[in-house]
Amino acid sequence: MSTPVRRPGPSVAVWLAVALAAVGGICIVASMLTAFLVADHSSSDSSPSSLIAIALGGLGVLAVALGALLLAGIALARRWRRTRRSPHAAAPGHQ
Numbered sequence: 001m002s003t004p005v006r007r008p009g010p011s012v013a014v015w016l017a018v019a020l021a022a023v024g025g026i027c028i029v030a031s032m033l034t035a036f037l038v039a040d041h042s043s044s045d046s047s048p049s050s051l052i053a054i055a056l057g058g059l060g061v062l063a064v065a066l067g068a069l070l071l072a073g074i075a076l077a078r079r080w081r082r083t084r085r086s087p088h089a090a091a092p093g094h095q
Contacts, residue, residue, distance in 0.1 A: 024063025
């Protein structure tokens with residue numbers, strides 16, 4: 001049996017976490033632009049443009065938080081794998 005070849009570079013999970021955080025940042029910026037440029041500041045907070053700005057901001061914060069949580073989980077898993085390896089396993093001749 002052949003072992004799968006591990007290509008260098010970030011894994012799919014890292015790409016997903018970074019993309020999720022980036023989309024979250026874009027949503028937050030879109031929320032601020034919507035609130036500043038489109039939302040009618042003289043009307044109530046339940047106007048459609050205000051609700052869109054609030055929803056975009058909420059989705060953005062959620063996406064950034066999930067991306068950061070996923071990156072933290074990946075880092076912890078890698079650290080756990082490194083610490084689980086015995087220092088003697090790398091040296092030949094030790095049991």
